[in-house]
Structures are given as C-alpha cells and as structure tokens.
Amino acid sequence: MPRKHKPKADxxxxxxxxxxxxxxxxxxxxxxxxxCSGCVxxxxxxxxxxxxxxxxxxxxxxARDLRRAAAKKRR
Numbered sequence: 016m017p018r019k020h021k022p023k024a025d026x027x028x029x030x031x032x033x034x035x036x037x038x039x040x041x042x043x044x045x046x047x048x049x050x051c052s053g054c055v056x057x058x059x060x061x062x063x064x065x066x067x068x069x070x071x072x073x074x075x076x077x078a079r080d081l082r083r084a085a086a087k088k089r090r
Contacts, residue, residue: 025082029065030058035085042084046077 029050032039043050048069050057057065062081066074 024061024063026061027085028059028061029081032062032081032085033058036087038084038087039081042077042080045080046071046073048077 029039029043029048040050046066046069048057048065048071057068060068062078063074065071066077071077
C-alpha cells in the first residue's frame with residue numbers, strides 16, 4: 016500500500032489563506048472543510064489541523080490546493 020505524502024506545514028492559518036483570495040473558499044468546499052462564521056477553531060488552525068478536524072481524505076492535496084489558490088493573484 017503506497018504511503019500518502021504528508022504536507023509540509025508553512026505556518027499559515029486557514030484565515031491567512033482566506034485573506035489572500037476568495038478562491039480558497041472553493042478549495043475548502045472541494046475538500047469538505049465547512050467553515051461558518053462561528054467556526055473560529057477551524058479558521059485559526061493550520062491546514063494540517065483543519066484537515067484532521069474535518070476528516071479530509073487527502074490532506075496533502077488539500078494543502079497543495081490551498082497554497083495554489085492563495086498564490087494566484089486577484090483578478
């Protein structure tokens with residue numbers, strides 16, 4: 016059975032990614048991470064912790080998608 020790649024933490028919180036671009040909301044939805052206005056724990060978590068809290072099936076893909084979405088410039 017192949018081992019899944021563990022994403023490298025970069026120290027940013029989900030709130031940091033959301034501030035970068037609205038595209039991040041689509042990534043959260045794609046990976047099943049639900050964030051409501053009262054969900055401070057998720058917003059103030061690293062992607063790795065949020066993936067764990069929300070049982071994201073592929074944490075590496077989640078972290079990768081977040082970083083890609085946040086890196087794109089706003090149009």
